[in-house]
Amino acid sequence: MPFTEDDLKKQEQRLAILKEELSRLNSLFDQRMKEAGATGAELRGLDPDRQPPEVKRALEEARAEARREGERRRSQAPENTPANRPAGARPGAIKL
Numbered sequence: 001m002p003f004t005e006d007d008l009k010k011q012e013q014r015l016a017i018l019k020e021e022l023s024r025l026n027s028l029f030d031q032r033m034k035e036a037g038a039t040g041a042e043l044r045g046l047d048p049d050r051q052p053p054e055v056k057r058a059l060e061e062a063r064a065e066a067r068r069e070g071e072r073r074r075s076q077a078p079e080n081t082p083a084n085r086p087a088g089a090r091p092g093a094i095k096l
Contacts, residue, residue: 033039051059 033043048056
């Protein structure tokens, strides 16, 4: 199945959605950094082994929430599974 303009448009739309999401997350991160009064240099200099237990717990909760959100979004995304491909099609195969 050849790559069509429709496929390109769909990819461009998906890329635009991802750019918007990244922009939203970056602004949220900047807002949280400002609220905390932290700078990027301070974050790079933190030693994870010397963090208080409350901070470690908060980081683990944030990571778990991010993992759950990623899984939720992955389940909503269209999949390119063998069941969705035309019969006999393989990735990277060319019909002669």
